[in-house]
Each structure stands twice: as structure tokens, then as C-alpha cells.
Amino acid sequence: MAPMEVEKDEVVETAPKLGGIEEVTMHPLVLLSAADHYHRVARGTRKRVVGVLLGTVSKGVVDCTNSFAVPFEEDSRNADVFYLDHNYLENMLAMFRKVNAKERVVGFYSTGPQIRSNDLRIHDIVQRFLPSSTPVPPVFCIIDIRPDRQSMPTTSYKVVEEVSTKNGQRQVQLTFSHVPCQMGAMEAEEVGVEHLLRDINDPTVSTVASLINGKMAGLTTLTEKLVECKDYLESCVKGDQKVNPDIVANLQTILNLLPNLNTEEMVRSILIKTNDMHMAIYLSALIRSVIAIHDLINNKIHYGEETGEEKKEDEKKEGGKAERLGSKSN
16 A cells, blocks of 8 residues: 655544444334424435434443434535434423433434534534533434445444644644444344344245355445555545545554455365365256156146046946936837
């Protein structure tokens, strides 16, 4: 990887704002409520919906267990103009406190699918509803409700202070920084999700087909990540985006971990493995064809015997009728 140049008179430092957030755990109930909110309000449009996340915070881990929708509108022409119903948010928060006092405001979600310019202002509004004793600021989660998305539908961010020194002047501005996000569920939620998936599961799809679909989904996600890395590096080379040493170091580590596929032993082992797999597929197809032909022959023999017995019975009946008619005429 070619080294990237950074201006000598520009120093960028990123520091977390207030308490540190190490990880965000998203529960299935939040995803279901966000998808229902979008389909009720903005389905078939290019609008997005915004809601408040409820949960708990422990040792830098934000656990989002519940959420509720908030009336939200924004001007498509001017991104700085938006409306968020504060009174509705206060009333809903008071009612949720009566149900579960442990849950508090931990952040807000949006259906994105990208960060908008007014998300920092929404972050400031939501931060007013946090308890005064908490040192952890609210998190921002983008929930992508598009059905064709194969990767994880949630992306989490926290607000950090970016301090840049250029031409001897220090500039401080707030920006979003990515936070690792994972899915988590309690036992009751797992049971509910399993019941929902029973209606979605297609029994006609074989295990091999599901495995192939999983491999294709993984390759699609890998392609998206590689394209994202390529776009980031190109923007850094052009000067459109500042170089982050941590990201560049991680990319270099990934490239160093790639195996060398040009060795003769590696090529030979891959060919042997591929030939073995193709042989197993060929034998399975051949056995399946033989079994199908065997079943077809058995069916023909079985139905042929039945038709032969039916013909004999019909001939006996006709012969009996003829004898009766002859006896009557005599």
C-alpha cells in the first residue's frame, strides 16, 4: 500500500465526548418497532422516521431493549429545517417510566440510511432527556429497513469532539464516530423471534440451498465492505477526506494477513479439494438419477399388475352375464 501524505500544519485529534461508549447491543423488539414505524408513516416514500431508544448502560455497553416512535418531519429542500415533537416525547417517556423505571433514554434511531446534517441537532435535543447523573451521551443508531439488505441492519454512532489545528488555530467541532454494534436478546425475545420465523421459513428449500444462499450473502457483504474501503482510500488520496491513521493501520494489517495463493502447494491442494467436491456432486447426481429410474420402473410394474387384475375381473363378470342370459333364453 502506497503511503499517504498529510499536511504538516494540520493535526487532527479525536476525543470522546463525556463518557466512553464501547459497544451497543440492539434487541429484536427495537427492530420490529422501527420497521412497524416506517411502514405506518413513510412506506413508499423517500422520507425517514425517527424514534427514541430506551434501555440501560453498564460499563460503556449500551443495551437498547425498547423504543417508541416520535412525530418527525423535515424539509426535503432544506436539511436544516425539521420538526420534532418535544411534548409527545415527554409524555411518552413519563408513561414508559411508570411501566419500567429501569429503562431510560439511551439514544435515538433513524431509518437513514445515511447520516443527515441535522442529526447532531437531534442528538442535542435527545440529550436533554437524559438523567443528569449519567456521564454517557446518547447514541445514534441507523436501522436500515430495506428488505434486500443482507448484512446487519443496524449501525451505531457516538458523538466525539474533533480538534483540528490548522495554520496555528484550533478548531473544535462535533462529529459522529462509529461504535461496534451487535444483536442481543433475552430468552423471552428468542422464543418470540422463533415463532415469527416459523411462518417465514420455507420448507421446500433444502439445506444445501440455504447454505449456498448464506455463502452468497457473505460474499455480497464482503464486496460491499471492500468497495467502501476503496472509496475511502480514493477520497483520502484526492484530499476530499482526512486520513485516519487507525483505519490505515487496520487496512494494512488486513492485507498482511492475506494468504499467499501463488505457491505450488496451495494451488495443488485447492485443485484436489475442488476435484473431490466435484466427484461427490457427480456421484450424488448419478445415484439420484438411478433411484428415480428405479422408482419409475416399480410404479409401472405396480400399476401394470393392477390393470391386469382389473381386466381379468371384468372378463369374468362379462362371462357370468353371458351365461345367465343363455340360461334364461333356454
